[in-house]
Amino acid sequence: MCSNSLADYQFTKVLKHGRFSSVYKANCVGNNHSIVIKKFPLEHGNDAELKKLFAEIQCCRQFKHPNINKILHCFTAECDMFVLYPYMCFGACQILLESIFTNGFPEALIALLFKDVLSALMYIHMNDFVHGAVKAGHILLDNQKAVLTNFHESRSFIKHGVKIPVLHGVSQEKNLNWAAPEVLDQNINGYTEKCDIYSVGITACEMANGIQPYFETQPTLMYTEKIRGNVPSLLDRSTYTMLLDDQGKMPFENSMTRRTYEIFSQRILSDDFHQFVEICLNRNAENRWSAKKLMTHAFFKQCRHSTISDHIKKCRSELDNNSIIDDESMGQLDDRDVNECREDVQWNF
Template identity: 75%
Template sequence: MFSNSLTDYEFTKAFKHGKFCSVYKANCTVNNRVLVVKKYSLEVDDDAELKRLFAEIQCCRQFNHPNINKILNSFIVDSDVYVLHPYMCFGTCELLLKTTFCNGFPETLIALIFKDVLAALLYIHSNDFVHGSVRALHILLDGNKAVLSNFHESRSFIKHGKKKPVLHGISHEKHLNWAAPEVLDQNIHGYTEKSDIYSVGITACELANGIQPYFETQPTLMYTEKIRGNVPSLLDRSTYTMLLDDQGKIPFENATSRRTYDIYSQRVLSDDFHQFVEICLNRNAENRWSAKKLMTHAFFKQCRHASITDYIKKCRSELDTNSIMDDNDDDVGIIASLDDHAQECREDIEWSF
């Protein structure tokens, strides 16, 4: 059980300060649990944000799944709402892309992450909900699992006791680059839970390439490309040649881009991974596999004898840049190292638990 008294929580680190929302790491002195506390101000004159907050709390209270970020407790003190979540020691996948895996996650780690994400989506879809904003920012990792967070954009098929065949409405503008074309269409045909599968494909490219999808692309062009069926692809040796111009040169002028694409040209991602992404990004929603079927894809064979904990330990030389680990305390070292990254990046990264 968690207390509703603010005095029972010791705030140890600030991840984010915002006008509406601030995020902290805290210790609960009642049960000695490490938590993430999100503090929302009720004094901010933004009814839309408040409605989204209360809708998310209501939605998450209905879910109970190991791969969905739990709300452990919520309470109001003065003019602030405090929402408690479990502490995920590695933070968001977006944070790791910016601090550790700058050229993309290793394929096996991506498979381990999406095995958990799809388990969460299967549960959500079976309960007649759509998540609505699957992206690296909303996937959290600790030593044992990945969890899906942020249900601000989630919608239910159930309305007035009846199930609707499709949903309508568009995601927040911050998440449009990950949205399926049928969501962007905003027509009478609406969209279904397959829109989340499309977002999985976009996020897979984001994690593998280390590049935010449609980065610096105008929204109109992004929408046009999606409608035409042109989508991001996994960048490796097999797709690198497609990026060359007629003279066999890279169509990028700055040195950073040339260096980055030279890295991509040397790596090989499996055919199963390429096929997995192609299935997710099919323009026709009916041809995309369900979360349940995707979990049987050959892409996940590499997960059979691996875990997120084991795989991150293999990468500990990258994670532990300060050599603070000791042989008997691997996880503590990784957590401390990542906390250092979080401290350095907290002004730039939007922590979204």
């Protein structure tokens, strides 16, 4: 049972400072368990941000699933609101892509991550919700599992006790690069939970390539390409030459991709992975598989005899040489599970 008193929490590290909130790592004084505390100023807070926070709390309180980042407790003190979450020691996958896996996660690790993400989405969709903002920055990782977080854009199909067939409205501008074309259309046809599946496909490319989708691409061009059915793809030997245009240049070329073309042109990703992404990124939402059906795809066969913990151990050298991972925890990356990670690991809510 979490306490409503600040005195019962020892704040140990600032994880993030934002315009409307701050995120801290803390220990519960009673049991010394590590948690994450998000602090919102109520007195000078932004009304729109607070409404999103309250909506997220209300939404998350309805969910109970091991791959959904749960809210442990929330309380007010000294004109501030404090929301408590479990501590995920490796933080957001986006941070790992920027700091360690700059050329993308290993394919087997991606499969393990998406097995957990799809399990969470299947649960969310069964409860008549859409997440609305699936991306690497909203997937948290520890040595045991991946969890889906940030339900600011989550929407319910239940309105006034009745289930509606489609949703309308667009998500935040910062999530548009991951949004499905039917979401960007903003027409009377609306969109369904299949918009999350499209975001899974974009996120798969993001995790495999180590590059944010449509990086340095103007929003208008991004929208046009999605409507035409052109989307980012997995970059490996099989797609490298196909992506070159008539002048031998890469579309959506930028400084980051230019530095990694040589690596992409030498590596090989499985046919199952390519097919998995193609299914997710189908322009026609009706032709995309559901989260439940995707979990049966052959892409996940490589998960049968391995765990996230196994792959964290394989990546020990990369993690050990990076400042965001705790030296103390790296010493525990043997046959036992990591119980703690570096105090200055970054979070992205």
